[in-house]
Amino acid sequence: MVSKPMTVKFPYEKLETAERYRGEHVFDIDKCISCGVCERVCPNKAIEMVSAKDKEKYPKKYPKIDLGKCCFCALCQEFCPKGAIKLTKNYFLATFDSVSLIYIPDKNYKED
Amino acid sequence: MKEKDLFLYELPFGPAHSGSGNFHVKIIMDGEKIVEARADPGYLHRGFEKLMEYRSPIQNAVLSDRICVLEPLSWNLVHAEVVDKIMGYDIPERAKYIRVIMAELTRVQSHLIWFGATSIATGFDTGFKIAIGYRDYILDLFEMVTGGRVYPAGYIRPGGVRWDFPDGFKNKCNEVLEKIEKGMASMDKILFKNHTFKLRTKDIGILNKKDVSILGATGPVARASGIKMDVRKDDPYEIYDNLEFEVPVEDEGDAYARFMVGREEVNQSINIIRQALREMPEGSISVKIMPFGKMKEGEAYARIEAARGEAGMYMVSNGKSVPYRVKIRGPSFLHLIPVLQHLLVGSQIADVPLIHWSLNHCPADMDR
Numbered sequence: 001m002v003s004k005p006m007t008v009k010f011p012y013e014k015l016e017t018a019e020r021y022r023g024e025h026v027f028d029i030d031k032c033i034s035c036g037v038c039e040r041v042c043p044n045k046a047i048e049m050v051s052a053k054d055k056e057k058y059p060k061k062y063p064k065i066d067l068g069k070c071c072f073c074a075l076c077q078e079f080c081p082k083g084a085i086k087l088t089k090n091y092f093l094a095t096f097d098s099v100s101l102i103y104i105p106d107k108n109y110k111e112d
Numbered sequence: 113m114k115e116k117d118l119f120l121y122e123l124p125f126g127p128a129h130s131g132s133g134n135f136h137v138k139i140i141m142d143g144e145k146i147v148e149a150r151a152d153p154g155y156l157h158r159g160f161e162k163l164m165e166y167r168s169p170i171q172n173a174v175l176s177d178r179i180c181v182l183e184p185l186s187w188n189l190v191h192a193e194v195v196d197k198i199m200g201y202d203i204p205e206r207a208k209y210i211r212v213i214m215a216e217l218t219r220v221q222s223h224l225i226w227f228g229a230t231s232i233a234t235g236f237d238t239g240f241k242i243a244i245g246y247r248d249y250i251l252d253l254f255e256m257v258t259g260g261r262v263y264p265a266g267y268i269r270p271g272g273v274r275w276d277f278p279d280g281f282k283n284k285c286n287e288v289l290e291k292i293e294k295g296m297a298s299m300d301k302i303l304f305k306n307h308t309f310k311l312r313t314k315d316i317g318i319l320n321k322k323d324v325s326i327l328g329a330t331g332p333v334a335r336a337s338g339i340k341m342d343v344r345k346d347d348p349y350e351i352y353d354n355l356e357f358e359v360p361v362e363d364e365g366d367a368y369a370r371f372m373v374g375r376e377e378v379n380q381s382i383n384i385i386r387q388a389l390r391e392m393p394e395g396s397i398s399v400k401i402m403p404f405g406k407m408k409e410g411e412a413y414a415r416i417e418a419a420r421g422e423a424g425m426y427m428v429s430n431g432k433s434v435p436y437r438v439k440i441r442g443p444s445f446l447h448l449i450p451v452l453q454h455l456l457v458g459s460q461i462a463d464v465p466l467i468h469w470s471l472n473h474c475p476a477d478m479d480r
């Protein structure tokens with residue numbers, strides 16, 4: 001009766017997510033060697049290798065990630081030989097616009 | 113048509129109802145009594161058996177989470193076991209302990225959902241909130257270990273497990289187990305030993321001992337009817353033959369007996385987790401696996417004791433990187449079609465949700 005509630009008051013208080021939480025991806029294009037393992041290992045075919053916008057600096061193909069198709073299994077992170085793809089703790093991914101979930105390989109990392 | 117048949121009417125139960133996946137039962141009623149029940153499954157068919165033919169075992173491990181939302185790690189374990197058998201992997205001892213601990217935690221949280229949904233079926237919402245609240249402590253553990261609260265993303269996978277336990281897991285797990293024991297004690301008080309709950313669930317949905325094998329019930333449903341069967345004892349996998357635990361059995365075969373079997377299983381699971389945490393050796397957690405390697409030729413069937421009964425998977429490989437054929441045996445298939453149809457006949461309309469939930473079903477693993 002008088003014990004503390006099990007829940008927290010969400011927008012004002014947040015529970016800390018675990019270190020291993022699999023959320024939004026970050027991609028470091030300078031580390032990527034364009035091996036294409038992430039594309040092959042992705043179970044949902046959410047990753048496609050495309051050319052970057054800045055073709056002179058980055059002439060190879062790099063992963064374009066569609067978070068709308070992603071199941072957040074972190075296999076791309078696990079098998080990436082250079083650690084270029086990482087899954088962060090960010091889980092606020094709800095959007096009204098499906099295009100904003102397609103992450104292109106360039107630095108800004110969001111399609112305009 | 114006889115004159116009496118004019119008074120029969122059809123009542124659909126489902127397809128959408130609270131606390132479970134979509135599943136429809138057509139019930140023919142005579143007044144308040146059920147004359148005939150026909151299960152009408154198929155609302156949750158997602159075609160896992162076919163999808164698995166296009167994916168490598170590493171990817172299938174991720175896919176196998178989705179077979180049953182309420183106990184993804186058990187289905188990870190079945191899939192991992194069957195691929196281990198085909199590939200002949202020698203699983204490291206530590207990985208086996210981790211697999212067992214995670215599988216038993218899954219059983220506890222799945223049973224808590226069961227008790228919660230049962231409370232709703234009897235019109236007692238507070239029980240649901242208590243059960244789901246305590247379940248969240250286990251989900252915290254899952255988040256800590258696998259990175260996801262519900263879906264572990266193929267945490268138990270062919271060759272071992274994906275990640276080792278993080279630092280401080282042992283202490284946190286022991287704390288959570290104590291909390292769960294406290295929670296179960298309060299569930300005992302308000303639910304299992306409650307006089308009203310007993311009145312409501314005793315002598316309802318009785319499954320006789322001789323019908324168990326005819327209708328193909330397994331797991332807690334069979335054990336509540338006096339049949340001592342448990343894959344963990346009969347055909348031990350992983351490290352279950354080194355662990356000490358008992359298989360709870362009740363003789364009545366009614367809804368109350370099924371809940372009491374589930375209640376005792378939570379105690380046994382907590383006991384197993386404590387033993388495994390104590391005896392867990394150090395060492396590697398996985399054999400070396402190639403993400404795009406070819407599978408060996410052959411076929412295998414693996415079965416485990418999931419929270420709902422016997423979960424099995426049969427796999428044929430013809431030497432390619434993807435399996436040739438996969439067949440999944442969900443325990444709820446037989447519980448929800450023959451057993452439910454058998455139990456509903458002759459019962460009252462008000463008991464339908466209770467009988468439905470006393471079978472500890474998951475329509476997702478029935479439809480696959």
